[in-house]
Amino acid sequence: MNHHRCCGGRQLRHSMGRSQQPHGEVHVKSRPLAAVAVIIGGLAVLAVGLALSISVGAADIHLSTVWQALFHFQSSQNAQRVVVDIRLPRALGAAIVGASLAVAGAIMQGISRNPLADSGLLGLNAGAAVALAFCFAFFPKIPFIELIFFCFAGSGLSALLVFGFGSMAKGGLTPLKLTLAGAAVSALLTALSEGIALYFHLSQDLAFWMLGGVAGTNWTQLKVLFPFACAGILVALFLSKSISVLSLGESVAKGLGQRTLLVKIISLIAVLVLAGSSVSVVGSVVFIGLIIPHVARFLVGASYSWIIPCSAVLGSILLVYADTAARLVNPPYETPVGALIALIGAPFFLYLARGKKVGL
Amino acid sequence: MVDASVKKKRVLSRPVWIMLSSLVLMIAVFLVSMDIGYIKLTPGEVFRTLIGEGTGKQNLILFDFRLPRIVVSVLVGAGLAVSGTILQGLSQNSLADPGILGINAGAGLMVAIYIAFFSAEGGSSLFALPFMAFIGSGAAALAVYLLSYKKNEGLAPSRMLLVGVAVSAVISAAMIVLTLRLDPESYQFVASWLAGSIWASNWSFVVALLPWIIVLLPYSFLRAHVLDILNLGRPTATSLGVHVEKEQLFLLAAAVGLAGSCVAVSGGISFVGLIGPHLAKRLVGAEHRALLPVSAFLGALLLLIADTIGRAVLQPSEIPTGIVVAMIGAPYFLYLLAKTSSR
Numbered sequence: 043m044n045h046h047r048c049c050g051g052r053q054l055r056h057s058m059g060r061s062q063q064p065h066g067e068v069h070v071k072s073r074p075l076a077a078v079a080v081i082i083g084g085l086a087v088l089a090v091g092l093a094l095s096i097s098v099g100a101a102d103i104h105l106s107t108v109w110q111a112l113f114h115f116q117s118s119q120n121a122q123r124v125v126v127d128i129r130l131p132r133a134l135g136a137a138i139v140g141a142s143l144a145v146a147g148a149i150m151q152g153i154s155r156n157p158l159a160d161s162g163l164l165g166l167n168a169g170a171a172v173a174l175a176f177c178f179a180f181f182p183k184i185p186f187i188e189l190i191f192f193c194f195a196g197s198g199l200s201a202l203l204v205f206g207f208g209s210m211a212k213g214g215l216t217p218l219k220l221t222l223a224g225a226a227v228s229a230l231l232t233a234l235s236e237g238i239a240l241y242f243h244l245s246q247d248l249a250f251w252m253l254g255g256v257a258g259t260n261w262t263q264l265k266v267l268f269p270f271a272c273a274g275i276l277v278a279l280f281l282s283k284s285i286s287v288l289s290l291g292e293s294v295a296k297g298l299g300q301r302t303l304l305v306k307i308i309s310l311i312a313v314l315v316l317a318g319s320s321v322s323v324v325g326s327v328v329f330i331g332l333i334i335p336h337v338a339r340f341l342v343g344a345s346y347s348w349i350i351p352c353s354a355v356l357g358s359i360l361l362v363y364a365d366t367a368a369r370l371v372n373p374p375y376e377t378p379v380g381a382l383i384a385l386i387g388a389p390f391f392l393y394l395a396r397g398k399k400v401g402l
Numbered sequence: 403m404v405d406a407s408v409k410k411k412r413v414l415s416r417p418v419w420i421m422l423s424s425l426v427l428m429i430a431v432f433l434v435s436m437d438i439g440y441i442k443l444t445p446g447e448v449f450r451t452l453i454g455e456g457t458g459k460q461n462l463i464l465f466d467f468r469l470p471r472i473v474v475s476v477l478v479g480a481g482l483a484v485s486g487t488i489l490q491g492l493s494q495n496s497l498a499d500p501g502i503l504g505i506n507a508g509a510g511l512m513v514a515i516y517i518a519f520f521s522a523e524g525g526s527s528l529f530a531l532p533f534m535a536f537i538g539s540g541a542a543a544l545a546v547y548l549l550s551y552k553k554n555e556g557l558a559p560s561r562m563l564l565v566g567v568a569v570s571a572v573i574s575a576a577m578i579v580l581t582l583r584l585d586p587e588s589y590q591f592v593a594s595w596l597a598g599s600i601w602a603s604n605w606s607f608v609v610a611l612l613p614w615i616i617v618l619l620p621y622s623f624l625r626a627h628v629l630d631i632l633n634l635g636r637p638t639a640t641s642l643g644v645h646v647e648k649e650q651l652f653l654l655a656a657a658v659g660l661a662g663s664c665v666a667v668s669g670g671i672s673f674v675g676l677i678g679p680h681l682a683k684r685l686v687g688a689e690h691r692a693l694l695p696v697s698a699f700l701g702a703l704l705l706l707i708a709d710t711i712g713r714a715v716l717q718p719s720e721i722p723t724g725i726v727v728a729m730i731g732a733p734y735f736l737y738l739l740a741k742t743s744s745r
Contacts (some may be wrong), residue, residue, distance in 0.1 A: 053611075063491065065492070104457075124427065132578040150576045151438065151539075155566060156495070157560060157563070158495070158497055158563060158567060207736045207739060207740055208739075210739075210740035214442075218496060219739060221496060221497055222496060222497075222680065222735075222739055223736060223739055224731040225497055225676060226677070226731075226736050226739070227732065227736070229673050229676070229677075229731075229732050230728055230732035230733065231735075232599075232728065233673075233724070233725040233726075233727075233728030233729050233732070234725075234729065235727050236593070236597050236722070237721060237722075237725045237729070239593070239724075240590070240593060240594055240722065241716070241721075242720075243586070245589060245590055245593040246582075246586050246589045246593075247587075249581070249582065249593075250582065328571075331570055332567065365485070377579060378579065379580055380575070380578070381574075381575035381576070381578045381579050382575070384571040384574065384575035385572060385573075385574055385575050385576075387568075387571070388568040388569070388572040389568075389573050389576075391564070391568045392549055392568045392569075393565075394563060394564075395550070395564035395565050395568065396549070396550070396552065396561065396562050396565070399578060
């Protein structure tokens, strides 16, 4: 068995090397040119979006002031302080969270082979919500940074539960089991947090926090978020070829010599890191992780080597623009950015779903 | 390899056995449920009241308060579970439940709108709310159907699921924007409605719900073999003489009718629709002829237990039934998932 696996590993590397050639063994349709265009164009659009996000809001700030704030910062000027203390972390936070959630969603869809999958399937949102409800109910005066820590612990715990139950049985961790365990654990934890919230009359507080979006992002949160996001995205990029192979099906991947369980475990850890940190810092911004990978797949084909970087760029763009729009729709009130994303994203998603074929 | 004849025999006897034991359990839960609560009736008293020898007070409690609620729980549980089984069968996706067609979201939005403009108080809302909820769920399901239907290709299950997710997301987004502006008390009401509670329980709701269940449950049981054939794929089903479009539409309509009418009186208890079919599948296998009735019984049992617990634990206040369903259903489901080996 071991010997077989060992040979399989060599075969895998071999076949992967060849998959780039026109007649590779792993035949995944992809459009590298389109992907490069999406990434480069996307980064430009993202830069414009960040500038817009910083300058537009309750107080309009001229772009030259933004420039000065970034490179000739004077703490005496109010406009510059708004830029550095409020607008900039918020814009960057949106970009990071958008990228993280989109990549996490892409990984989940790839390894579970379910077009409805996203990071919510690991119960991360539900886990964070339980931790939050628990803290609100029993330690209402807890400092903010510890709250984040508890949320992350909650997400981690739920991911562990999903993973544990999914892989407990003889058949091992099949995508179906992962999906089902995820749905069940999510339902359980959601029920728990709803119960706590209803009993302690916290429903609306909890909803405000979970829907809060990137509004209150500060530098402390960014410092927590940034390393997790970078690490997660790097791991995802590193794994992208294995995920492409796995997305062809378990048996195909095994036949090509992939150690599927190992790939799945590392992928799920990456998802936990990416989505867990996002959820604990900004609450639940659902739908990005679901919709962006479909958009990326539509644009660049089925190879995860391209889907993952494109998802990162597109996710950033979506969240940065949506967050800017959320400030403008109904000033001075903010519309929950998750709701806005659903409203913008859904018609586009419908268009894709009605298009030629939505496969994986 | 199991001998074919042995397998055949098990398919016939095991479901019946499970249904009978669910029935016995339901009666037991019913008796326990009467014996706990704000006013208790012992099993003996229940029996005497049932055969018409109870006191006026016992009659009132049994026939006017408890019994309608129990009947509603059983009907809703069965309806949602069967609706979920049909949807999972049609879409061939294990995550499908009535919520996936936007049924819960549609109902929730209409309820939130009603609460935002009128209030939950007053006698009129007792009937207006379920009515609004039913209209909302029907409209959402219709939107999903129309948006996922394509003239040449008909109704592809995967497309329907994706469209359903998108439509639900839009409706939920609208609901979130609306509910965040509600005052805390109304928000609490909407939140507990969404969590699912069998609060609308008097005989008129039973009467309103019963026709849907009586017509649609047997109908779906009769069409069980069609679901099995549809699972073989469109070309095979067509060559076996099944009119795919028509059957899909009818089964879908049955699922929507069941879920819509149930959600209207119970709020968002969609988890029964997700888990009922899976429990049944783990117990009797994937053949719909056995699966549909077994999941109906299991769904009814699950909801009855959940409603009893929700009523009993935090007296005199109640835990929404939907929450209890998830709390007891999910661990059992996880246990089954871990115990049975994958097929």
